[in-house]
Amino acid sequence: MKSYRGQMLHVDLAARKSWTEEIPERWMKDYVGGEGFGARYLMDNLEGGIDPLSEENKLLFICGPLTDTKAPSSGRTVVMFKSPLTGTIGASNVGGAWAPQLKRAGYDMLVIHGKATQPTFVYIKDARVEFYDAAELTGKSAKEAQQLIREKIAHPKAEVAAIGEGGEKLVRFAAVMVDGDRAAGRGGGGAVMGSKNLKAIAVSGSSGRLPVADPKRFDVAVRQAIDELHAEAFVKEEMMVYGTPSFFDAMNGLGLVPSYNWQRTTTDFDEKLGHKAYHEKLEVKQVRCYNCPIGCGRYTRIPEGKYKGLEGGGPEYETVAAFGQKLGNTDLYSVAAAAYKADALGIDVISAGQVIATAMEWYEKGIIDQEFTDGLDLTWGNSDAVVTLVERMGRREGEFAKLLGEGSLRAARAIGKDAEKYVMHVKGQEMASDGVRASKGEAVPHMISPRGADHLRPYAATIDAFGYLEEEFGVTEPVDPFKEENKDWIKPFEELCMATNLLGVCLFTSITVAVKGKTWAKLYSSATGQEITYQDLFKASERVLNIERMFNVREGFARKDDYLPERFNTESAPNGPGKGQTVDQDKLLDQVYKVKGWDNNGIPTPEKLKELGLEDIA
Ligand code: SF4
Known part of the structure; x- marks a missing residue:
């Protein structure tokens, strides 16, 4: 099929050897690519119950059929593994331009096996795979390592995925970093890489772009996708102009940005943390990933103050909320400094911020004290402590920070007392900063996503809190964000978002449903020569979501693991637009399981698996 290389590259770190394997054409039809290939591979090739930080785990880097095409935002890399943070399937996704190089080198997918005996980096240059000693890179930031590796292999344009100290030290929410500061952050892929003694993977491909099946029709579909992006007001007037920091103001007004570890929704932080303050206070340059309009x-x-001169990627919306509002911290410079340090150490900013938020609430409630925190005063809003704790967590310095590097749930269980009550997570993954009380729809992806608390797949607040209508989801009139009823549209929206991860494009093209399912189907059909409708594409997404669910079922996950923290049942939002709202979680789960064809325990029924052609994993 066109637009695929049809090859996966295997690299065995222990044996220092590599080989290729043909990707079955059936996979292309059934799972499309990206996260679809990864889910199927991990389901078939990982034993249930393995330790994610053992050499038995696999680490996958995957392209989609639209990777390295003219399709908008087509440089995403899907990174997959069994998550050391959650024990679920791990799936993260990063921009930059790493995947296009893998495709140019001749592969749709890379599978890393085993564990190197010493710190190592791998260089993939077309058909050649070279192994290098990485001892001198130990302790270097991902960005420094990327630069040093380019010099060592004498290829200034090679793309390099690397880990920082957080990954080396097995912080369970360590990220895989590409293109300087871009992070495949969620779920701890960086720790899996560290557990394999793998500091980095460089890749360069000498072939050009693959031809698509029908170039004329493809170009028309590309134009249509770009027009759809420009026609969507939020994308055009906010994301293209102010970047993700614009989310802060839009969401804050709707009560969707949590504060003080989700105890409150403080809506007056936008003067200090909103996009206007961001662009006035920081020196800002726009950057974009591969082929992204x-x-x-x-x-x-940072132009002044104690962090003067520090610089780096972001901070993105989630970072501002995680190190700012969630911690009662209105000092934007400390937010930016914490973000740069987290990126340098290669840890997920979302988990890092949420771990600190939880620790601050433990401190407030007297569960831990200053002796326990190794001298840190974790009073809300202590901006210095935020920056210091990020550094200590990434380096695993001191007993307290070392414990936090295990993630907030494991840390709470080690602390005991009432600590677990204040951990804001689902399946062990820390929640991002996307309100679930003022958008009951947004509660659902947090609850049922295969990778644990998930704010983006779909970003359901688009429909119920922001009031978008979408024919492809059957939403023809506004949906009440405060009601648990009428949430069936989440299923097709989730499938649209998953489709972007299968195709190899950025989810941001579709979180406000700018680029439609129909357009992605046209792009896929004209690129590959395999004619499909958007319903077929959504069906492929559904298939992949069910494989991921079954992966988790094999690991012992079920309905009991699909709940938000108790706080959302019992503590209503004390202020903001969601004032008085709690979440009736069972009502949401019953509804979503039914529409997905899962039983009351959240297990896909044999009939559903048969309908999806997945009898083999029933
Ligand atoms: S929308 Fe943003 S994150 Fe997505 S590909 Fe474009 S620049 Fe990268």
């Missing part, structure tokens, strides 16, 4: 990325520098 949106260009939501920001590179910033």
